[in-house]
Amino acid sequence: MKTEIIAAGFGGQGVLSMGKILAYSGLMDDKEVTWMPSYGPEQRGGTANVTVILSDERISSPVLDTYDIVIALNQQSLDKFGPRVKKGGILIYDTNGIHKHPERTDIDVYPINAMDAALELGNSKAYNMIVMGALLEAMEYKIPMENVVKGLKKSLPERHHKLIPVNQQAIEKGRTLLKKK
Amino acid sequence: MEEIRLMKGNEAIAHAAIRYGCDGYFGYPITPQSEVLETLEALMPWETTGMVVVQAESEVAAINMVYGGAATGKAVMTSSSSPGVSLKQEGISYIAASSLPALILNVMRGGPGLGTIQPSQADYFQAVKGGGHGDYHLIVLAPSTVQEMADFVGLGFDLAFKYCNPSMILADGIVGQMMEKVVLPEQRPRRTDAEIREQCPWAATGREGRRKRNVVTSLELESDKMEIINNQLQAKYREIEANETRWEEIDTADADYLIISFGSVARISTKAKELAEDEGIKVGIIRPITLWPFPTEAIRKAAEGKKGILVVELNAGQMIEDVRLAVHDSLPVKHFGRMGGIIPSPSEIVTALKEKLIAQA
Amino acid sequence: MDIQDIIKPENKVYAAPELLEEVNMHYCPGCSHGVIHKLVAEVISELGIVERTVGVSPVGCAVFAYNYIDCDWIEAAHGRAPAIATAVNRLWPENVVFTYQGDGDMSAIGTAETIHAANRGENIVMIFVNNAIYGMTGGQMAPTTLLGQKTATSPYGRRVDLNGYPLEITNLLKELDGTCYVTRQSVHTPANVRKTKAALKKAFQNAIAKKGTSVVEVVSTCNSGWKMTPEKANEWMAQHMFEKYPLGDLKVSEN
Incomplete structure (x- = not known):
C-alpha cells in the first residue's frame, strides 16, 4: 500500500494541520509517513499545500509529479493540481468560489461544499476536518477511526484535546459529503 | 521501547x-x-x-x-x-x-x-x-x-x-x-x-588540577611553527578521509547509468530511478552521506563500465566537480539542477537523464 | 646592615606577581598594558581564583596576554571576546571569566557583542584598555581617537565631518541594566595604579558574587602610536584624554 496525497488551498484553511492529523493517523496505523509542507509567507494568506505520503514501505521522494489523491480548496490549487491526479485517481475539491470546474473523466471527481457543512455544525474552524472526513471516505486505504482519533490526540496540543469530539463529529459529517460528480 | x-x-x-x-x-x-x-x-x-x-x-x-x-x-x-x-x-x-x-x-x-x-x-x-x-x-x-x-x-x-x-x-x-x-x-x-x-585535557576550564595553563588559540606568528600546525591539521584530514567516508548505494551493480545526489534530492532521484526503470532504463543511485570526506573511491568503482553519470543538485553544479575528479572524465558526467528554491520532480530528473546522457550516447 | 640582612624574607616589600610569567613582553617600552597585566595577575592571585579563572584575549596589542598571565585562556577573534566569555560563563557558572580588550575590539568591531553581553548581565569582567589608537596594526584611528588627534588614518587630525565623534562606549554600558559596576581608571601614577587595582578587584569580586557585568576602562597611553616619549605620552593623556574620558566610577550598583 502506498497513497500519495496533496492538499492545497489558501493559507488559514488548515491544510497543513489536516495533513499533519492525516500523517499522525497513518503513523498510529503503523505506516511510514512523510508530511511535506510548502513553507514561508504562504502561511499568511497566500496559497499553502502539503504533501502526505502513507506507505507500508520506506518512502523515497517527498516531491511528486502525480498524486493518487488531490484535494483542492481554491481555484488556483484546482488548476495547478487537478491535472496531476494519476489516471484512476481521486480529485476532491471545494466548490466554494470555483468558476472553472474539472472536466477530467479518467479520474473520480468529488465536489464538496465543506464550508456550508462546517457552518451547519456551527463551527467554521472545523472546516479542515470536514475535508478530512471526505478524504478518509474516498481513500482506498481505510484508516480505522480509532487510529484517526489517536492521530488527533498526537497532533493537537493537550489544551485542545477537549475539541477532539467536535473534530470527530466534523470528520463524520465530512464522510457523508462524498458524492461522485 | x-x-x-x-x-x-x-x-x-x-x-x-x-x-x-x-x-x-x-x-x-x-x-x-x-x-x-x-x-x-x-x-x-x-x-x-x-x-x-x-x-x-x-x-x-x-x-x-x-x-x-x-x-x-x-x-x-x-x-x-x-x-x-x-x-x-x-x-x-x-x-x-x-x-x-x-x-x-x-x-x-x-x-x-x-x-x-x-x-x-x-x-x-x-x-x-x-x-x-x-x-x-x-x-x-x-x-x-x-x-x-x-x-x-x-x-x-x-x-x-x-x-x-x-x-x-x-x-x-x-x-x-x-x-x-x-x-x-x-x-x-x-x-x-x-x-x-579528564577527556579534554586541552580545554580552557580553569587550571584546577593542573599546574600548566591551557591556552586555546589559532595564532602562530612564526612561519615554521605555523606550517607544522598546518601539517598536523592536514594529517588529521587524511585520517578522517581514510576512516569516515560514508555513502549509500542502490542497485549500482546492474545499472547502465548512475544518478548521484545528496540529501533530500537523493530521495527524489530514487523515485526517478523507479520511473526510469518503468521505461527500461537501468539506473543506480549513489548518495554521498559524508560530503567531506567525499566517497571518491566508491564513485570511481561504481562508475566502471557505466554509460554515464547524472549529478542532480539544487544548485548550478557544485558536487559534480568532486564526481568528475573521482572518475577523471572516464565517462560522461552531466549535471541537472534547479535553483531559486525550485525542487525538481522525479520525472524532470528522468527527462534530464534521457536528454543529457541517453540521447547523446 | 649587610646584604644578607636586607634580603631576609621579612624585609620583602615587593615581589613579582606569582601569576606573571617571567618572559619578555612584546609591548613597547612605556606601554600601559604591562602595568595592567600585573594588576590582573595580582588580583587573580589575591582572590585565590586562578584554578577557576578563564581569560579571553582580544585581537589587538593584548593578543598575547595569554603568554604573560598564568591562567587558562581563549584567544578570541577580533571583537568577539564577550560572546566567548558568555559561553564560558553559562557553561561553567563556577568559573570566573574576564575579557581583556582594546578600543578597536571593544568599541568598533565588537560593539554588538560588548553591548549584548553587558545587557544580558553576564557574570563577567570586561577590562577595556582605551588608548585612542590601533597600536597593533600601526597607529590607525580608533573609535575613541580624540577630535584633532593625528593617526595613520587621520593624518591631519580626526574630523567630525569625516570620522564622527569619539565613542564613549563605557558611558553607554553604564546605562544598561545588566552592568553592576562601570568605572574608568588609569595607570599613569602610583596612586592611579592602586585605584585601578582596587577597581579590578571589585570587578572580579562582582563576577564571583554573580552580580552581573563589570566594566573597567583603563585610559591608557600608546607612546609609539602617539609618537611621543612615555613620559610625554602620560602628560598628553592627562591633558587631553581625561577631558573626554574623565576618571572615576560611572556606576556602582547597590546590591
Missing part, C-alpha cells in the same frame, strides 16, 4: 541534541530553521539535563559562543541557514584552526544574497571546500530523512570529539521542514565537569 514520533527535521535536531547530552546551543533565528531554537526554548532543557540555550544577538556572536564553549571541552552547537552560515564562517575557521569539537547545522536556502527561503543545496562548496579562510575541512554530513537529522546530531558530535574537529550537518529546507517518523536516541546524561576535564 522508544516512542515513535512524527516531527519536522528541525524539531528532531533539537530533541536529538538534548538526548545526546549536548551542553549548549547558541543560535539566532532565520527561516527555514528557526524551529530548532523555538523547540529548544519550549523544551527548556536547562530544567532537565542542564543544557544551556542562548538566543544570541547575531549569528556572529552565536558561533563565537560555540567557539568559547568548545574551547572549554563542552559539547556545543549552533544552527542557521545560508545567509547566517556565511556570517558564521569566521568563527568556524577559528574553531577548525584551534582543533575544537563543535556541531553546526546549515538548513540551506537559496542564494546568493538574501535569496529565497525555499530549499537549496547551493552551499555545498562553502561547506566542503572550507567556507572561511585558510586550509581546513569540516566533517560534512548530509541527511536525507528526518531520522537522519536526529541521528546525525549524535554522529556529528561523536566525530567532532573523536577528531577534535567541527562537524556540519548540511541539510536543506526540505528535510528541515518536512515531518516524518523518527525514533529518538536514548537520553544520555551530560558529561560531568570532572569527566570533561
Whole structure:
C-alpha cells in the first residue's frame, strides 16, 4: 500500500494541520509517513499545500509529479493540481468560489461544499476536518477511526484535546459529503 | 521501547541534541530553521539535563559562543541557514584552526544574497571546500530523512570529539521542514565537569588540577611553527578521509547509468530511478552521506563500465566537480539542477537523464 | 646592615606577581598594558581564583596576554571576546571569566557583542584598555581617537565631518541594566595604579558574587602610536584624554 496525497488551498484553511492529523493517523496505523509542507509567507494568506505520503514501505521522494489523491480548496490549487491526479485517481475539491470546474473523466471527481457543512455544525474552524472526513471516505486505504482519533490526540496540543469530539463529529459529517460528480 | 514520533527535521535536531547530552546551543533565528531554537526554548532543557540555550544577538556572536564553549571541552552547537552560515564562517575557521569539537547545522536556502527561503543545496562548496579562510575541512554530513537529522546530531558530535574537529550537518529546507517518523536516541546524561576535564585535557576550564595553563588559540606568528600546525591539521584530514567516508548505494551493480545526489534530492532521484526503470532504463543511485570526506573511491568503482553519470543538485553544479575528479572524465558526467528554491520532480530528473546522457550516447 | 640582612624574607616589600610569567613582553617600552597585566595577575592571585579563572584575549596589542598571565585562556577573534566569555560563563557558572580588550575590539568591531553581553548581565569582567589608537596594526584611528588627534588614518587630525565623534562606549554600558559596576581608571601614577587595582578587584569580586557585568576602562597611553616619549605620552593623556574620558566610577550598583 502506498497513497500519495496533496492538499492545497489558501493559507488559514488548515491544510497543513489536516495533513499533519492525516500523517499522525497513518503513523498510529503503523505506516511510514512523510508530511511535506510548502513553507514561508504562504502561511499568511497566500496559497499553502502539503504533501502526505502513507506507505507500508520506506518512502523515497517527498516531491511528486502525480498524486493518487488531490484535494483542492481554491481555484488556483484546482488548476495547478487537478491535472496531476494519476489516471484512476481521486480529485476532491471545494466548490466554494470555483468558476472553472474539472472536466477530467479518467479520474473520480468529488465536489464538496465543506464550508456550508462546517457552518451547519456551527463551527467554521472545523472546516479542515470536514475535508478530512471526505478524504478518509474516498481513500482506498481505510484508516480505522480509532487510529484517526489517536492521530488527533498526537497532533493537537493537550489544551485542545477537549475539541477532539467536535473534530470527530466534523470528520463524520465530512464522510457523508462524498458524492461522485 | 522508544516512542515513535512524527516531527519536522528541525524539531528532531533539537530533541536529538538534548538526548545526546549536548551542553549548549547558541543560535539566532532565520527561516527555514528557526524551529530548532523555538523547540529548544519550549523544551527548556536547562530544567532537565542542564543544557544551556542562548538566543544570541547575531549569528556572529552565536558561533563565537560555540567557539568559547568548545574551547572549554563542552559539547556545543549552533544552527542557521545560508545567509547566517556565511556570517558564521569566521568563527568556524577559528574553531577548525584551534582543533575544537563543535556541531553546526546549515538548513540551506537559496542564494546568493538574501535569496529565497525555499530549499537549496547551493552551499555545498562553502561547506566542503572550507567556507572561511585558510586550509581546513569540516566533517560534512548530509541527511536525507528526518531520522537522519536526529541521528546525525549524535554522529556529528561523536566525530567532532573523536577528531577534535567541527562537524556540519548540511541539510536543506526540505528535510528541515518536512515531518516524518523518527525514533529518538536514548537520553544520555551530560558529561560531568570532572569527566570533561579528564577527556579534554586541552580545554580552557580553569587550571584546577593542573599546574600548566591551557591556552586555546589559532595564532602562530612564526612561519615554521605555523606550517607544522598546518601539517598536523592536514594529517588529521587524511585520517578522517581514510576512516569516515560514508555513502549509500542502490542497485549500482546492474545499472547502465548512475544518478548521484545528496540529501533530500537523493530521495527524489530514487523515485526517478523507479520511473526510469518503468521505461527500461537501468539506473543506480549513489548518495554521498559524508560530503567531506567525499566517497571518491566508491564513485570511481561504481562508475566502471557505466554509460554515464547524472549529478542532480539544487544548485548550478557544485558536487559534480568532486564526481568528475573521482572518475577523471572516464565517462560522461552531466549535471541537472534547479535553483531559486525550485525542487525538481522525479520525472524532470528522468527527462534530464534521457536528454543529457541517453540521447547523446 | 649587610646584604644578607636586607634580603631576609621579612624585609620583602615587593615581589613579582606569582601569576606573571617571567618572559619578555612584546609591548613597547612605556606601554600601559604591562602595568595592567600585573594588576590582573595580582588580583587573580589575591582572590585565590586562578584554578577557576578563564581569560579571553582580544585581537589587538593584548593578543598575547595569554603568554604573560598564568591562567587558562581563549584567544578570541577580533571583537568577539564577550560572546566567548558568555559561553564560558553559562557553561561553567563556577568559573570566573574576564575579557581583556582594546578600543578597536571593544568599541568598533565588537560593539554588538560588548553591548549584548553587558545587557544580558553576564557574570563577567570586561577590562577595556582605551588608548585612542590601533597600536597593533600601526597607529590607525580608533573609535575613541580624540577630535584633532593625528593617526595613520587621520593624518591631519580626526574630523567630525569625516570620522564622527569619539565613542564613549563605557558611558553607554553604564546605562544598561545588566552592568553592576562601570568605572574608568588609569595607570599613569602610583596612586592611579592602586585605584585601578582596587577597581579590578571589585570587578572580579562582582563576577564571583554573580552580580552581573563589570566594566573597567583603563585610559591608557600608546607612546609609539602617539609618537611621543612615555613620559610625554602620560602628560598628553592627562591633558587631553581625561577631558573626554574623565576618571572615576560611572556606576556602582547597590546590591
